[in-house]
Amino acid sequence: xxxxxxxxxxxxxxxxxxxxxxxxxxxxxxxxxEGAGQMAKPKSWKIPVAWVTLCVVWSSTWLAIKIGLRDxxxxxxxxxxxxxxxxxxxxxxxxxxxxxxxxxxxxxxxAFTGLLMFGLNYPLxxxxxxxxxxxxxxxxxxxxxxFGMIFAHLLLPDEPMRWQRxxxxxxxxxxxxxxCGRLFDxxxxxxxxxxxxxxxxxxxxxxxxxxxxxxxxxxxxAMLAAWQMIFGVIPLLVLGFVVDGNPLYLHWTATAWFCLxxxxxxxxxxxxxxxxxxxxxxxxxxxxxxxxxxPPGAVAFGWLLGGETFSMAFLVGSCFVLIGIWMIFRxxxxxxxxxxxxxxxxxxxx
Numbered sequence: 001x002x003x004x005x006x007x008x009x010x011x012x013x014x015x016x017x018x019x020x021x022x023x024x025x026x027x028x029x030x031x032x033x034e035g036a037g038q039m040a041k042p043k044s045w046k047i048p049v050a051w052v053t054l055c056v057v058w059s060s061t062w063l064a065i066k067i068g069l070r071d072x073x074x075x076x077x078x079x080x081x082x083x084x085x086x087x088x089x090x091x092x093x094x095x096x097x098x099x100x101x102x103x104x105x106x107x108x109x110x111a112f113t114g115l116l117m118f119g120l121n122y123p124l125x126x127x128x129x130x131x132x133x134x135x136x137x138x139x140x141x142x143x144x145x146x147f148g149m150i151f152a153h154l155l156l157p158d159e160p161m162r163w164q165r166x167x168x169x170x171x172x173x174x175x176x177x178x179x180c181g182r183l184f185d186x187x188x189x190x191x192x193x194x195x196x197x198x199x200x201x202x203x204x205x206x207x208x209x210x211x212x213x214x215x216x217x218x219x220x221x222a223m224l225a226a227w228q229m230i231f232g233v234i235p236l237l238v239l240g241f242v243v244d245g246n247p248l249y250l251h252w253t254a255t256a257w258f259c260l261x262x263x264x265x266x267x268x269x270x271x272x273x274x275x276x277x278x279x280x281x282x283x284x285x286x287x288x289x290x291x292x293x294x295p296p297g298a299v300a301f302g303w304l305l306g307g308e309t310f311s312m313a314f315l316v317g318s319c320f321v322l323i324g325i326w327m328i329f330r331x332x333x334x335x336x337x338x339x340x341x342x343x344x345x346x347x348x349x350x
Contacts, residue, residue: 128197129198131195147207171323176317221272
């Protein structure tokens with residue numbers, strides 16, 4: 001009798017262990033589950049490392065654009081940059097990932113978001129940076145999170161607009177205004193329209209990110225970025241040939257080649273791999289705060305390597321930007337703790 005009880009107890013323990021193993025596999029292998037970040041703690045360091053890498057690289061690309069524009073026209077510069085990036089991303093994906101979207105409707109989404117991100121945002125950014133400093137261009141693109149919060153509120157049910165996020169973004173934009181005010185004192189009408197174009201491009205980039213997250217296309221980050229670039233770059237190649245002429249006869253200096261390759265390989269292929277890897281793992285608002293930390297970094301690169309000058313308004317404005325970023329992250333990180341409380345366990349995650 002005792003022997004039979006021991007056998008039954010052992011079988012129950014085996015079933016219990018099998019069930020636990022199954023649950024563990026589900027949470028570890030499914031990155032979209034809410035508990036994935038908690039179950040896979042050893043991999044949690046990848047998210048902050050990827051985020052910091054994006055901040056550093058995108059802080060440096062502004063100066064690379066400014067220097068490259070001394071020799072290359074903006075439209076052709078953008079088109080060739082992303083043509084090279086497309087080739088790299090496709091090569092990375094060959095033999096190890098699906099190259100084509102599964103649904104026909106995905107092509108429409110990729111085409112629309114690609115035109116917003118690469119066909120509109122980047123040409124406006126490159127053209128605008130001909131007339132404003134690299135630091136100012138980075139500052140103006142810091143408006144992305146504001147547009148992102150509005151679009152996310154309208155299109156993503158699980159990311160409503162919250163006063164904490166808006167307060168942090170407002171503080172950051174006070175810093176943006178301080179920096180802009182100092183720079184606009186020295187500029188004219190072309191600089192004004194250049195800055196306005198950069199802001200319009202920022203809005204289009206924010207809308208692209210939100211639409212892409214809402215759609216949740218099942219492609220690897222490399223091919224997701226590659227398809228967007230393809231749809232956005234094709235019209236730019238045609239426009240560049242018409243406006244700037246044959247790309248073979250552009251002013252190809254050693255500096256132009258360096259800036260082009262740095263922007264294509266590091267500033268495009270690598271960063272967009274990281275960006276779309278982070279997209280399903282962070283909220284749109286959190287992810288787009290990268291645009292708030294790059295202005296101080298871009299100003300620093302411009303001052304150290306590009307000979308750009310700045311006043312105390314730059315330092316004060318940068319401090320406001322960083323404080324605003326801290327406020328946004330602090331408030332968002334507190335939301336899961338509130339949701340985990342016994343009384344509010346049924347509330348959706350912010």
